[in-house]
Amino acid sequence: MKFIKISFLTLLIGLSLQNCNKKTDEKEEEAAATEQSAGREIWTKEQAKEWYAKQGWLVGADFLPSTAINQLEMFQEASFDTATINRELGWAEGIGMNTMRVYLHDLLYQQDSVGFFKRLDVFLDITEKHKIKPVFVLFDSCWDPFPKLGTQRAPKPGVHNSGWVQSPGHDALKDSTQYPRLERYVKGTIAAFANDDRVLAWDIWNEPDNGNDSSYGKIELKNKTDYVLPLMTEAFAWARSENPSQPLTVGVWAGDWTSHETLKPIEKVSIDQSDVISFHNYDSAQEFEKRIKQLQQYDRPMICTEYMSRGNGSFFEGSLPIAKKYNVGAINWGLVDGKSQTIYPWDSWRKTYTKEPDLWFHDIFRKDGTPYKKEETDLIRKLTASK
Template sequence: MRDHGTYRLPWGGFRRFARRAAMCAVVLAAMCAAAGAADAERRWPVEKARRWHEAQPWLVGCNFLPSTAVNDVEMWQAATFDPRTIERELGWARDLGFNSVRVFINYVVWKADAEGLTRRFDQFLAIAGRHGIATMAILLDDCFKQNPKVGPQEAPVPGVHNSQWVASPGEGTVRDPKAWGDLERYVKGMVAAFGRDKRLVVWDLYNEPSQSLPLVEAAFRWAREIGPDQPLTTCVYGGSCDPKRIAELSDVISFHCYGGLGELRAMVDELSARARPLLCTEWMRRPASRFETHLPFLKERGVGAWSWGLVAGRTQTYFPWGSPQGAPEPLVWFHDILRANGEPFSRREVLFVRVTTGALPPSALPVMKELVPAAERDPIVWRYTLEKPPDDWRRPDFDDSSWREGRAPFGREEPPIARKPNTVWTSADIWLRRAVELPPGEHAELALRMHHDEDVEIHVDGIPACKVQGYNASYEIFDLAPAAAEALRRPGKHVLAVHCRQTGGGQYIDLGIMGVAPHARR
């Protein structure tokens, strides 16, 4: 009778079996790890994202940095953290009707003082919460200077836009996966500390990632391993690498758009096909992207809206991109809404924002009336030249009798946007002059009503009145510089001097003057 006891493999067979078993164990472990990673990367189902969105008010606010900070290191490090200014300026944000802010946090501050940063961020959330403002937190950022350091920050360069902004963590760490261990602890530490905090509304994990898609994916994986109550996102437009993959990772779709209303509409229409809530986390650069044109659209479509900047300060983002060192304050601010004392850049703009956000009733908006007509209905005669005039052409006493006469509007016909010029203009530049006189009476809040394509500069009696870059596709209201508005209020005739320059595409120029008489206020 044979022994049916334990079967013994020959030694060689045992070794082959052991190797195969070990290989299976490795494969199984890898499969388990992959499954865990997939679970960690799994974004919210569409219905969960929609339920989150429906539970929120229309989220509207700004990208916030206190005016005393030149960058996010200066905002958060202990030596320069400024809760008094934060308190004051978030109060102004709430007065505008803003219910949320988007804030940048820098890794190097956490690296130097993780406990202190956590404490100060909690203090910030408490201040914002007292004003009824929710916070969106940004943890990583690829923009601008790539070597952030704690300690005293360099002073802003006069006239230069955002001259001392720093990345988080900077390209040296971003491009070295061996250094990501600390980044993982940073992301997980912040998400663990505030992932259940109702004062925090969204995690924007990575602002405009342009250097490492694997780090973007890792940031989502680390945050998902914590499992916060808030949705995760990273912008798909705005210089980001691989927008399609970023959209696949995000619970809600965020994007940046500093273009005109047509560009914004096209972006929203395209992204709406993903059937997830949309957040426009950066926008507003005058004159192309303005509150009067863009904010009603974003509200109508239910798109969260965070304009860039609140109070003009050390970031100097009221200067345009590419502004040279020593440039004077621009007549039309690029970003920001308020001066350091809380006074608005434009009172009319602030009223519009407060009405649109619901902080004021519609009746608070002043009634604008036409004081000097544009040529939208009837032709208006101007003097013009297509050849560069002498430097004193803006002066009211300049002799323009040798210039041609033409009826506005000037430009090229474009039926899709109702451009129908009375005088064809196809050269690169046109210079225009026209004598005007306001009707009798007191006129407050004088403004231009203008359709321009593209860069235009206006003087009143030789005084700089308005300078606008880019173009629009319809008549819009533009602020006049205070000195030019004051000049127009003086009795008698005044001279409007206009230079419009076209660099490509369509071209068009026409303008008039609007105002608010005291009796015309609602």
């Protein structure tokens, strides 16, 4: 009887241990599933630096083919102009550029996600052919707050970015019932390219608190930043939930960056949630360098995702050597003069221009591929050749 009791006790202990092990395995699987659904963490400084060291010095432009007035016209099936994209990116490659910042749009995903991704894949094949890795921008607070699918309007003569549209637009931004749609757009787009080596980075939201006072201010959403801030914060989380191998960022573009305490709430989120720091600067070389030094406090790689506005005192010869000195990526606004008409200055919304300005505001090439200023393309080619 003693032998039987001991054996029975051993059996009970064994069953109990098996049950404990099973529960432990289930908990580990549950924890792993939870971690996967939550996505990856914000990169550490070391992870960000390791990624950046593999890229080389990043130089490029905010790219829109000359035949498109905005991001919808660039990527809708009827107007997706691969011939022009290929030709113009060839000019960029010819001066040593290795990245482009390219805007997407939530309505493109809503219209036809499968077709949209196919066209993005074709676009990435073209960029890869030219040794260029794009930064994709998901949302944008600049210019027209009422985007519409379909044929886009013609440019207003002499007006800077007369047809550029926001994403999401006014109506979607104020309507929380559309947020699940926007979540699907962010998650779906990043998931499709999360491990694609052809993609450099994801810019979650361009100039999120821009109120467009000099253009569309009168019809803008009131208290716009109150809507953008929580949605942008969510968008960061949505993006990370897909475990992208590429960094996430939102650029700071206006304000006091002296310390973290002087930042506006939306700038704090932009900095705190970004894997790499990005910023805009359309001012003098001295101001450009000052901004870089201010952002060095975060000890992360930096990319200037917009600069170079000649009429505002921002030139390649001023800013680009400084960017190289500090190993800061440099992406200027505009590659080829086209339907966006960004050779005209910002004040073209209030002042009439009847001919091409003597001093181009943005852009590098004319439509035939000749440079606006050969000394600029020579400088870019020289600096990128020695990177």
